[in-house]
Amino acid sequence: MTPFNTRILPQSEEFQGQRDGMLSLVDQLQALEQRAATTSARSAARFAKRGALLPRERMARLLDPMRPFLPICNLAGYGMDGGELDKTIPGGSQIAGIGFVGGVRCMVVATDSGINAGALTEAGNQKLMRCQEIALENKLPFVHLVESAGSNLRQYRVEKFVRGGGMFYNLARLSAAGLPVITVVHGSSTAGGAYMPGLSDYVVMVRGQAKAFLAGPPLLKAATGEVATAEELGGTDMHAAISGLAEYVAEDDAHAIALVRDILSLLPWERAAPAADAAPPCLPTEELAGVMVLEHKKPVDMREVIARLVDDSRWMDFKPDYGPATVCGHGRMAGQTVGFISNNGSLDPAGATKAAQFIQLCNQSQTPIVFLQNTTGFIVGRASEEAGMIKHGAKLIQALSNSSVPQITIYCGASFGAGNYGMCGRAFKPRFCFSWPNARTAVMGGEQAATTLEIVERDKAQRKNQAVDEAVLAAQKAETIAHFDKQASAFYTSGHLLDDGVIDPRATRDVLLFALATIDEAQRRQPRAMQFGVARF
Incomplete structure (x- = not known):
């Protein structure tokens, strides 16, 4: 592999303009993330009155300090319900990601009960299920900090109710796969929320705070006429001594989280040592803020992006002169060989054929593939049709659909038409998928x-x-353009969970290294799977 010779001039007016535009978008991203945290923090006085920690405080105590954390679906729900975007609270009332607990890499999810009492939303349900799927695929213990008022009946939708069953299906599969499910019930856990601890392997409940029941006192009275207090119906002491739902009783939130850390410390689970980035790129990752053009009709050499991701900025181009608009090649990340596929334009017959061959070669050598999407789609026109664009594009789809190596997709620029599919879009099940x-x-x-x-x-x-x-035609044209442009935004697509989150481009190498380490750990891990999940007795 040879060092990449960049043509980027960081001091140029063009680079600085692109950088300013990108950083403005990063500021918007951070403001949206902060909106959820600020909204949740408004409940601080209410939580303090009952001696409880805010959800983000619980998460902070759970995670190992000074270890990386990869948020998942940070913008879930943004724009999903068609409300005013400046008032939408992203995140799906769930705080989620992959982090370390006692040195163990885990999927961790905390209900953000500072927002609408943690009521389950469509976005929150989808986010939770996506986190469960990631845990299953990457063999991660699943830690869940629960406090939820159940579904918001004022926003009831039958499709949300039906699809929501997947949350419980996944919990059962996690346990059966030998992946421990550890749940803390911090407060109310009603209706569907009660099945969260019910389908867990280890349950910690906080005395005087936790409540778990299929029907809370109001619904119980409405359904049967029976009157009972919340504590009598589903309090911690009842579940610890009578129903057997709780294995451990905590005196407060901090104690509950300490018990979770104790549980994980006693499980024979591989501890991940802090990773050292021994060979960072020679070209600064900071420059990724200005490398990418913001106008997708302008050309960009995606090798400039790759060179700021791979070790020592060294790169081995694969068939650079054949189908040159499609970029394929190898680099290393923290010493691990990785295949890269990207685009400097449309996917043409030669480019699709080259990418299909490269995918098969990566499968032969068991090399993970990173897709950096920046394509206007498969090329159209009489000449390309005569050249067999359909059949050559089908080769790429075939290779991609049946590839068995881990694949990670980053949406870096344009992702138009079937190019989204051919470059391993969400529907093609990449292990992780993030957007700039x-x-x-x-x-x-x-x-x-x-x-x-x-x-x-x-x-x-x-x-x-x-x-x-x-x-009329002019009005229809303007309406169509506005409709398409609104839905094309990364914030909009991420809000609809069409990726695993929006990231700062400058953090791309860190995100990829974390994801690759997670995948590598999963490939080496052999949990003891069973036919069924652990039943509660």
């Missing part, structure tokens, strides 16, 4: 969509010998 804040995802650009519809309307009018109302 400038990324744009759509079946096509808004201008293209609007122009296509305009042509259709004009052809229809011509067939009927009718006059075209230019004002």
Whole structure:
């Protein structure tokens, strides 16, 4: 491998403009993340009155200090319900990610009960299920800090109720896979929330605070006429002494979290030593803020991105002169060989064929693949159709769909049309999938969509010998462009859980190193799977 010779001039006006634009988007991202934290923190007085820790305080006490943490679905729910974006609280009322507890790499989820009492939302349900899926695929213990008022009946949707069953299905699968599920009940855990501890392997309940019941006192009275206090119906002492739901009783939140750390310390689980980045890129990762153009019609050499991700900025290009708009090659990250596939334009027949071959070679050598999406899609036109774009594109889809090596996708720029699929978009199940804040995802650009519809309307009018109302067409065109552009935003797509979160481009190497270490650990781990999850007695 040879060092990459950059053509980027960090002091140039163009680079500085791109950097300023990207950092403005990063500021927007951080403001959205802070919005959820600020909203939750407004409940501080209420939590303090009952001697409870805020959800983020619980999470901070649970995680090992000074160890990395990878947030998952940080913008879940943003724009999902069609409300005003400046009032939407992202995060799905769940704080989630992969972190370390007593040196053990775990998936950790905390209900953000500072927001609407932790009531379950559609976005929160999807986020929780995605975290469970990641834990299953990467063989991670699952730690859940629960305090939820159950579903918000004022926002009831039957589809949310039906799909929500997947949360419990996944918990049963985690236990059966030999992956311990450890749950702390910090407060109320009602209805579906009661099955969270019910399907856990180890349950800690906080005395005087935790309540778990299928029907709380109001619903119980409405359904049966029976009257009971919350403590009588599902308090900690009852579950510890009578129902057997709780294995451990904690005196307060801090004690409960200490018990979780004790439980994990006693399990024969591999401890991950802090990783050292021995060979960082020669080209600064900080420059990733200015490398990427923000206008997707402008060309960019994605090797400039790769060179700021790989060890020593060394890179081995694969077939650089064949299908040159498709970039394939090898580099190392913290000493591990990684395959990269990216785009400097549309996917053409030669590029699709090259990428398909490269995927198969990575499978042969068991090399993980990182996809850096920046494509306007599969090339169109008479010449490309005659060259067999469909059949050559199908080769890429076949190779990708049946690839068995771990794949990680980063949306760096454009992700249009079937290029989203061919570059391992969400539907092709990459192990992890993150977006830069400038990324744009759509079946096509808004201008293209609007122009296509305009042509259709004009052809229809011509067939009927009718006059075209230019004002109406102009209004429809503007509406179509706005509709497409709104949904193409990385914040919008991430809010709909079409990725695992939006990240600062400058953190991309750290994110990739963390994800690759998680995958490597999973490949070496052999948990003792069983036919069924551990039943509670």
